[in-house]
Amino acid sequence: MSASSFQPVPSERFQPVPSERDGGRPRPPKVFGLGLTRTGTRSLTAALGVLGFDVVHYPVDGATYRTLLAGSARFPLLESHDGLTDITVVPYYQDLDLAWPGSRFVLTVREEESWLRSCRTHWERPLPDRGDGRDVRLESDLQRFLRAAVYGCHAFHAERFRGVYRRHVAEVARYFADRADDLLVLDVVGGEGYERLAPFLGVPVPDEPFPHLN
Known part of the structure; x- marks a missing residue:
């Protein structure tokens, strides 16, 4: 599935949509x-920040982990932020689509063999102690939870990852098949x-290079 398969229609910055869950309030x-x-x-997260989206x-905070353990996609962070990225979103994107009508979704893709090599290297690295006050044990528990939810395993397994990647891209394409303006x-x-x-x-397109972060 190539990125060029999707050609979203340019639009004005999207507007709030009334939600029945909240009594019709936008x-x-x-x-x-x-x-x-x-x-x-x-890199996508940094670019969204440049475009004005917080x-x-x-996220590896305790409230997020408790929310996921409770089987909910009502992330507390979304009350004060403009969105989330990475595998925290992957198991819950359909729930988030229903909870936040009118939202936009960006599916980042990568050449498959390059992606597998990068995953192998990433999985071999231990969690770093960033010295920023993060709870390393909490981060490890959340990592295990999400890796199991998304990949069905915690350790790297090339063929399993390959299948997960292909299924995820295909399932997202099917889900948004008639909504090209909601998915990039x-x-x-x-x-x-x-x-x-x-x-x-x-x-507007900013006059600066797109960020490329590891």
């Missing part, structure tokens, strides 16, 4: 990155960037 739409690990989700990459498939690693992302979100 809820501001969100932006969600539903790409798998090592597909450029961190989006959280792979973006190959950040392959060089795509603001020229596609900014029009999709209805904001």
Whole structure:
């Protein structure tokens, strides 16, 4: 599935849509990155920040973990942020679509063999102690939870990951099949960037390079 299969229609910056869950009151739409690990989700998050969207990459806070353990996709962070990215979103994107009508979704993709090599390297690295006050044990528990939910395993397994990648891209394509204006498939690693992302979100293309973070 190539990114070029999806050609979203440029639009004005999206507007709140009334939600029946909240008595018809408008809820501001969100932006969600539903790409798998090592597909450029961190770069996407930085780019969304440049475009004016306060989006959280792979949240590892206690409230998020408790929410997931309770089987809910009502992430507390979404009350104060514009969206989420990375595998935190992957198992719950359909729930988030229902909870936040009018939201936009960005599926980051990557050439398959390159992606598998990057995943292997990433999985072999231990969790770092960043010295920023994060609870390393909490982060480890959340990592195990999400890896099991998304990949069905905790350790790297190339063929399993390959199947997960292909199924995820295909399932997202089917889910948004009649909603091309709500989904952007973006190959950040392959060089795509603001020229596609900014029009999709209805904001100007910034005069600066697209961020590429590891």
